[in-house]
Amino acid sequence: MNLPCIITALPAESRPLIEHFKLQGQEFNGLQLYTSDHCLLLQTGIGKLSAASKVAAALQERSDITGIINVGIAGCDAPLGTQVVAGCVEDAGSGRRWFPHLPPLRSLPNVKSVVVQTHDKPEIEYKKELAFDMEAAGIFNAARGKLDSSAVHSIKVVSDNKKSQVTSIDKVQVLNWMASCIPAVEIMIDYLHDPTLAHVHEVDEFVASLSQQIRFTVTQTHQLHRMATQHLTLRGCLPNINSANTTAKAVLLRLKNELANMPLSYTLPSAKDA
Amino acid sequence: MDTIYIEDRIREHHRTLAILKRYPKARIISIERYNEVFNNASQNFRKQKQNPALILAHKEGERVLPTPDQYHIGGKHNYYFSHMLNCIYDCRYCFLQGMYRSANYVVFVNYEDFFADIKTAAMQHEKPSWYFSGYDCDSLALEPITQFVEHCLDAFSDTPQAWLELRTKSTQIRPLLSRPAINNCVVAFSLSPEEIVQAEEHKTASLQKRITALQQLQTNGWKIGLRFDPLIQCEGFEAIYGRMFEQVLSAIDIEAVHSVSLGPFRLPRDFHKKMIKLYPDSKLLSAQLEFNGTHVSYPEATETAMIEWCETTLLNHITPAQYFPCVST
Numbered sequence A: 001m002n003l004p005c006i007i008t009a010l011p012a013e014s015r016p017l018i019e020h021f022k023l024q025g026q027e028f029n030g031l032q033l034y035t036s037d038h039c040l041l042l043q044t045g046i047g048k049l050s051a052a053s054k055v056a057a058a059l060q061e062r063s064d065i066t067g068i069i070n071v072g073i074a075g076c077d078a079p080l081g082t083q084v085v086a087g088c089v090e091d092a093g094s095g096r097r098w099f100p101h102l103p104p105l106r107s108l109p110n111v112k113s114v115v116v117q118t119h120d121k122p123e124i125e126y127k128k129e130l131a132f133d134m135e136a137a138g139i140f141n142a143a144r145g146k147l148d149s150s151a152v153h154s155i156k157v158v159s160d161n162k163k164s165q166v167t168s169i170d171k172v173q174v175l176n177w178m179a180s181c182i183p184a185v186e187i188m189i190d191y192l193h194d195p196t197l198a199h200v201h202e203v204d205e206f207v208a209s210l211s212q213q214i215r216f217t218v219t220q221t222h223q224l225h226r227m228a229t230q231h232l233t234l235r236g237c238l239p240n241i242n243s244a245n246t247t248a249k250a251v252l253l254r255l256k257n258e259l260a261n262m263p264l265s266y267t268l269p270s271a272k273d274a
Numbered sequence B: 001m002d003t004i005y006i007e008d009r010i011r012e013h014h015r016t017l018a019i020l021k022r023y024p025k026a027r028i029i030s031i032e033r034y035n036e037v038f039n040n041a042s043q044n045f046r047k048q049k050q051n052p053a054l055i056l057a058h059k060e061g062e063r064v065l066p067t068p069d070q071y072h073i074g075g076k077h078n079y080y081f082s083h084m085l086n087c088i089y090d091c092r093y094c095f096l097q098g099m100y101r102s103a104n105y106v107v108f109v110n111y112e113d114f115f116a117d118i119k120t121a122a123m124q125h126e127k128p129s130w131y132f133s134g135y136d137c138d139s140l141a142l143e144p145i146t147q148f149v150e151h152c153l154d155a156f157s158d159t160p161q162a163w164l165e166l167r168t169k170s171t172q173i174r175p176l177l178s179r180p181a182i183n184n185c186v187v188a189f190s191l192s193p194e195e196i197v198q199a200e201e202h203k204t205a206s207l208q209k210r211i212t213a214l215q216q217l218q219t220n221g222w223k224i225g226l227r228f229d230p231l232i233q234c235e236g237f238e239a240i241y242g243r244m245f246e247q248v249l250s251a252i253d254i255e256a257v258h259s260v261s262l263g264p265f266r267l268p269r270d271f272h273k274k275m276i277k278l279y280p281d282s283k284l285l286s287a288q289l290e291f292n293g294t295h296v297s298y299p300e301a302t303e304t305a306m307i308e309w310c311e312t313t314l315l316n317h318i319t320p321a322q323y324f325p326c327v328s329t
Helices: A011-020 A048-061 A136-143 A171-192 A196-213 A218-235 A248-260 B014-022 B045-050 B111-123 B148-157 B194-200 B207-219 B237-249 B269-278 B300-315
Strands: A004-008 A024-028 A031-035 A040-043 A067-075 A083-091 A112-118 A130-133 A152-160 B003-007 B027-031 B054-057 B064-066 B077-081 B105-108 B129-132 B162-168 B185-190 B223-231 B259-264 B266-268 B290-292 B295-297 B323-325
Touching: A004 A011, A004 A048, A004 A171, A011 A040, A011 A067, A011 A171, A031 A048, A040 A048, A048 A136, A067 A136, A067 A171, A083 A136, A083 A171, A083 B027, A112 A136, A112 A152, A112 B027, A130 A152, A136 A152, A152 A171, A196 A218, A218 A248, B003 B014, B014 B054, B045 B269, B064 B111, B077 B111, B111 B129, B111 B148, B111 B162, B148 B162, B185 B207, B194 B207, B194 B237, B207 B223, B207 B237, B223 B237, B223 B300, B237 B300, B259 B300, B266 B269, B269 B295, B300 B323
Parallel strands: A004 A040, A004 A067, A067 A152, A083 A112, A112 A130, B003 B027, B003 B054, B054 B105, B077 B129, B129 B162, B162 B185, B185 B223, B223 B259, B259 B323
Antiparallel strands: A024 A031, A031 A040, A067 A130, A083 A152, B064 B077, B266 B295, B290 B295
């Protein structure tokens, strides 16, 4: 199943998203997590260290998270309320960079891509095409290894600029800006959807169920998983195994023989222009 | 192209500027070296393939490399070069899916360095040497953007002892038709039965369109090559492939064909492992293959039967001198 997790730092950033996605608060091993069947929200607090440790903990506890969207406010030389998406996330301290693979332009036509640079303290040397925040690099660093570059993103809304600096940020404005981000967040959630997961999930359940009835070694479990996947792909259904009076070895042999007799079949459903 | 990464050092290169002009709305992201994006470990090839980004880079180091021993079409000295990494097509059997972590396209804009290296390599040999351009990409598919082949043909015109093979599934042959054919270039088309084109070679031109392109090239004096590669085992193999051979060979001047090769579907074991993870729902990759040392392939008897049948059929039409077996990619 696809399960995206939205990451925010502040309560004012979280509230409009919690309301919109109808999330329920949950104390989860010290994590401020808000959940539903379709999406999660994790509020990390300010700063990249806090963000990194909480995201790492959430990914450890919730292995079903399949994507991350960091949403929050940032400083940039752009009008207040402008939404931007990170084409690159940079840790100002270490210089380390991450390059999220962005969705097509047509799906986010009015959201410009920028470099999101993460600082330890608020930064006021505002620049065009550079947004300052305090969490993104921590989030990307923590997600590295668990999620790929298509599955971790950062959407920011400009909250301070040369004319209206960080000390002038107003909570009500933040709530409004975050509410305005919701369409972009929804587009990103759609983009994170991985069609292969349903296929894998179906096989996982089959293997888990059969393993409760017949004892498979670790190697045999891998073999069963692979052959069940092949069966599902080639036949359109999982194998029908009667678990009574049989062994793991016999099941695998039967599947191997069945698969050997499933040749690929190609037909011309509609002549392309032959 | 939605997103274009550009290496800082070629930001002002004339080819970079020309390519950027074609994509005024693209997101532009500066990078130091192409591999910080392209070789990153955490990438999803399948997801990226839905909207690949373009990476413009400068190729350093070795640009012209010797081919594996079995990769030749009659020449003694064989090299390959890649002005581009990855392909705009999405063929489910393609080894690039297993070889690269990223589906983004890399285009190296310093073409002249490639041509200089080819000239240097060619001068090392008394006999003609061969240069294969379609190993890590399709030679022609991105030509409207890169215009690489146009420049490449100029370079090979000046180096007659060097022979060029352009390998393609593309019908972007305008740059070839708009100039006189050169003697030392073979335009080789990868060909599969239309049934397989539709099911496995996503986004490519149909078999008939490729045949039409071959005809046009022959009419304009270009040497052509036929690459029946990879051969895919399927129900009714002989009927399906027999129909294709008939369709192709009846449409062109067979005597004038430079070379014909075929190769079975075969993948390095590691690539196959990565590919079935990416595409658990692919029928082609779910078919029964056997581990054969470092490769996976059809069972030996199956593979031999496929090749023998194709060889026998082809050799009824072409001469043994035109035929180069089992050039596997």
